[in-house]
Amino acid sequence: MRNSRLVVVGASLAGLRAIEAARRSGYDGPITLIGNEPHLPYDRPPLSKAFLDADEDENGAPVVPTFRDEATLRDEMNVDLRLGAPATALAPAGQVVLLDGDAVPYTQLIIATGGDARNLPGGESLEGVHVLRTLDDALAVRKALDAGARTVVIGAGFIGSEVASAARKRGLECTVLEALPVPLVRSVGPETGKVAAELHRKYGTDLRCGIGVKALEGSTRVEKVVLDDGTVIEADLVVVGIGVRPSTGWLESSGIALHERDGGILCDEFLRTSLPGVYAAGDVAHFPNPLFDGEMMRVEQWTNAAEQGALAAKNALFPDEAKPSQAVPYFWSDWYESRIQFVGIPHSEEVRVVSEELGEEKFLALYRRGDRLGGVLTIDRQNQIMKYKRMIAQRASWSEALEFAGITG
Numbered sequence: 001m002r003n004s005r006l007v008v009v010g011a012s013l014a015g016l017r018a019i020e021a022a023r024r025s026g027y028d029g030p031i032t033l034i035g036n037e038p039h040l041p042y043d044r045p046p047l048s049k050a051f052l053d054a055d056e057d058e059n060g061a062p063v064v065p066t067f068r069d070e071a072t073l074r075d076e077m078n079v080d081l082r083l084g085a086p087a088t089a090l091a092p093a094g095q096v097v098l099l100d101g102d103a104v105p106y107t108q109l110i111i112a113t114g115g116d117a118r119n120l121p122g123g124e125s126l127e128g129v130h131v132l133r134t135l136d137d138a139l140a141v142r143k144a145l146d147a148g149a150r151t152v153v154i155g156a157g158f159i160g161s162e163v164a165s166a167a168r169k170r171g172l173e174c175t176v177l178e179a180l181p182v183p184l185v186r187s188v189g190p191e192t193g194k195v196a197a198e199l200h201r202k203y204g205t206d207l208r209c210g211i212g213v214k215a216l217e218g219s220t221r222v223e224k225v226v227l228d229d230g231t232v233i234e235a236d237l238v239v240v241g242i243g244v245r246p247s248t249g250w251l252e253s254s255g256i257a258l259h260e261r262d263g264g265i266l267c268d269e270f271l272r273t274s275l276p277g278v279y280a281a282g283d284v285a286h287f288p289n290p291l292f293d294g295e296m297m298r299v300e301q302w303t304n305a306a307e308q309g310a311l312a313a314k315n316a317l318f319p320d321e322a323k324p325s326q327a328v329p330y331f332w333s334d335w336y337e338s339r340i341q342f343v344g345i346p347h348s349e350e351v352r353v354v355s356e357e358l359g360e361e362k363f364l365a366l367y368r369r370g371d372r373l374g375g376v377l378t379i380d381r382q383n384q385i386m387k388y389k390r391m392i393a394q395r396a397s398w399s400e401a402l403e404f405a406g407i408t409g
Helices: 013-024 072-076 136-146 159-171 190-202 302-317 385-393 399-404
Strands: 004-007 031-035 079-083 089-091 096-099 102-105 108-111 115-117 151-154 176-177 206-207 211-218 224-227 232-234 237-240 243-246 278-280 286-288 296-297 329-337 338-344 350-355 363-371 372-377
Touching: 004 013, 004 302, 013 108, 013 302, 072 079, 096 286, 108 302, 136 159, 136 237, 151 159, 159 176, 159 190, 159 237, 159 329, 176 224, 190 206, 190 329, 190 338, 190 350, 190 372, 211 237, 278 302, 302 329, 338 385, 363 399, 372 385, 372 399, 385 399
Parallel strands: 004 031, 004 108, 031 079, 108 278, 151 176, 151 237, 176 206
Antiparallel strands: 089 096, 096 102, 115 243, 211 224, 224 232, 286 296, 329 338, 338 372, 350 363, 363 372
8 A cells, every 4th residue: 555545525424434444454544534514524313313402411502423533533543634625626637636725636535425405496595494414504403493493394304304303392383394295205115104194293293295395485584485385384494304416516527427317426336436546435326236136226324324434445445355335224213202214225016014003013014125125114113123134134035024023924
């Protein structure tokens, strides 16, 4: 690794795990971490979970979920931190990442820039309208909730539903608007998305599915949400949770291969991009997963970001020992007093609901792909989900999954 220089663009989970893996693997060369936010790498899931909770620490403020302090990164891990300095372009011919007024050379490059939250037209110009992707976003949303804001959430996915949970915990009125027939269709499928709807309604959230938003109205601050059917909902806080797009605008002139649909980076199973020495990891990367017959996927999940960040670094630094990315996708989401967990992928030929009642029996559904277990959805079965994750990783058969779930015949 003589004369090697590792550069990581993206100062979040995947980028941090890449740095940690490089050092653990024995790499002692220079590492530069480039991040567009001024903050040290921090954990994003708590921003919409514990960080929005009505509870506070002993100092009366939410705790920022930072992974490592600056001294550890700079002094112990010998990382050159370039925070608050977003990458503006990639010049592969000269092997440099361009920043405003600077150029950072690399021999190995890990792109872990994640995604940018989508907003609604006009949302950026109105106070009180927020996405929830960064620490600053979370601070603004929490401040509004603490002030008792009438809350409207657009999108009944993970982020939006966790915001709704935080609002209801404070006793606030909250309306959740979802364009699709049930929540989480893309994440868990239409058959089981109805259980997510039941959770919202059980805790008094006004969930409206199959409805679109026509406009956000207000002078300087949002005052109303106008629906496609003409209905008007008054609001002090609007949180837009309609998904993210890969943060790859800075790569458009680089020649790197991007996905035609969303602009994510096209990778092989080893997370290599179309450019020599350049790898991608986390929310930004499309890759063929050998565990699911090479199906191309882009996974917006915490565990995937952590695992791919580490793998991309090791594969980039030690290409002769490269291993494919074939982890089992896994996500969790805290709604009200329940934890929703899913492992695998929702695309399936059959969904078997083992227990559909919320409460003592707790929810469990199995997803079949051919003759294999392809996915599992649980609610409040934390002691089981990792066992199913191992079964999917071991390519367990459908009959084995049914037997483990207690289904015979």
